[in-house]
Amino acid sequence: MSDAANAVNVLGNDAYRKKDFAEAIEQYKKAIEMNPTNIFFHNSLAAVYFETKQFEECVKVCEKANGIDNEHTDNFAKARSRTLAGLAEHSKGIVKALSWFHRSLSEFRDQELIKKIKEMTDQLEEAQRLAYVNPQLSQEERNTGDDYYEKEDFKSAMLHYNEAVKRDPENAVLYSVRAKCWTKLMEFQRGLEECNLCIKKTRNAVIEGYNVAVSICLETEEISKADEYLNISLKLNPTHLESLALYRKLINKKESIWNVLPPVSTLLIRRTTTFDEFIKGNPITRKMKIWGLQLALDHYYFWLSGICETNNFRLLYVGNLDGVEEIGMMVLFRTKRIALGVSRKAFDLGLSISCEHHEASLIQHFMCQFCDGITTSMTSFNEHLSICQLKPSSTIIQISKEIEMSGFETNF
CATH class of the missing domain: 1.25.40.10 (Tetratricopeptide repeat domain)
Known part of the structure; x- marks a missing residue:
């Protein structure tokens, strides 16, 4: 009987390949009558129904196939049957299709099917989300939330605001x-x-x-x-x-x-010398540590911007300073003259200052002493002198240049 059923099934396969679906259906049905426990015959018939968009018939055949005792089936065949049912149900709705696909995965872990389930799950969630949208109900939830907000019951207000967002995202x-x-x-x-x-x-x-x-x-x-x-x-x-x-x-x-200042006790201790005396033993460099301010870390930049234009410094670090064991900042200034001015102000405020060694670059920087304009060649510097807006008009003798080896980029 089994060989005869297989022969009939082959006739069905030939008809299917020729797209003679009516003949294929007839032959597959005969094969199933001859051997009703062969799940492959059921799957073949379901495939024809799916191909001809007879989705309800496809699902019915798959349900019969899944009812066959496991002794007469293998996992892959049963998984394929459930996948076919899922594809057929997909034409009518995602929920039933997902149910079939998950049942299919329980028999055989097919990566393409896993991907399909993920896509359909996303589609279903999006459809459910859109179906939930209702601006009118959203406004009602917001109004209720506002009432709780005014009563300072913020937890209850948040519950209604959350619902308002879901209703009108x-x-x-x-x-x-x-x-x-x-x-x-x-x-x-x-x-x-x-x-x-x-x-x-x-x-x-x-x-x-x-x-x-x-x-x-x-x-x-x-x-x-x-x-x-x-x-x-x-x-x-x-x-x-x-x-x-x-x-x-x-x-x-x-x-x-x-306007933050160090404690008065600190000021009294530090006022044992003048600034001029201080810099004799601490030559000014462009790189400097400043500490002694009682500030949150995020505030150091804004404190510094109050005494120096922001385009004239670069804040390198804020936190515990090495060798000092206090909270402070490491700053790089555009020129030594700017560093000198800031250090004087910081010193007068009672802050602690330490000038740090600054690695020189291989680029010579030519700086105008009146506008702090920077160039990287003598030719460019001489051109700058003729157009400098801040140089004295009486004489150019007062124009001097300071040639330094600096680690700054020209666009500092």
Whole structure:
């Protein structure tokens, strides 16, 4: 009987190759009648039904195939049957198809099928997410969240804000609202992440996102980040009232940093010599350690920018200084003259200073003593002298040049 059934199955295969699907179906059915426990015959019939888009018939045949006792099947054949059923169900919906595909994987780990399941799962999740979107319900959830926010029940407010975002995920304002709530829960980093989401979602409501980010950065004393966010906010709308208020708050914060002084006891100890006496034993270089300020690490740059233009220095390091065992900064200045001016101000404020050896480069830098213009050749330097806007008009004798071996790039 088995040989006869195989012969009939071969006839079905021939008809299938010739795309004579009606004949193939007839022969495969005969083969199944002759040997109903051969899962390969069932799979062949299911394949024809799938090819001819008779998906319901395909699934029925696959279900019969999967009901065959395991003694008469192998894992691969059963997996193929379930895969065919899944493909057929996919035409009607993803959920049933995924069910068949997962059953198929339980019999045989096919990498292509795993990839297919991942793609379909993503499609299903996206479809479910979109089906959940409802701007009207989102607004209701936000309103409820606002009520809890006003009552200072921030945890309850967050639950409703989360639901509002799920209901309307493209509404950028919701992310800035949720960011404010995170700050009330002292989750500043999560609040900043929400602000960045708000900014990415749309260009129409980003000012709110930027301004909440500024508030968070001021709260965490990340002054440089606050500066970046606020600059963009003011570019978008220079007259925005909230942005201007934050600008004043940021300036006050910077000024409070610039005005920080060492403890009085430290000042009294250090005032045993004058600055002129100090530099006789400590020749000024462009590389310098400065310490003695009671500042957060992020504030050193802004303190220094209060006594020196930012294009005239490069902050190399802030933290524990080697050989000092105190918190301070390592700075590289554009010229020795600038380093001298900063060191005098720092000394007068009672700070500690240490000039460090600075490795020379192989590039000669020619610097104008009036505008600090830098060139890298004598020819360029002489050309500069003729156009220098700051040189005295009475005589060029006062123009001098300082030729130094410096580690600075010319675009410092």
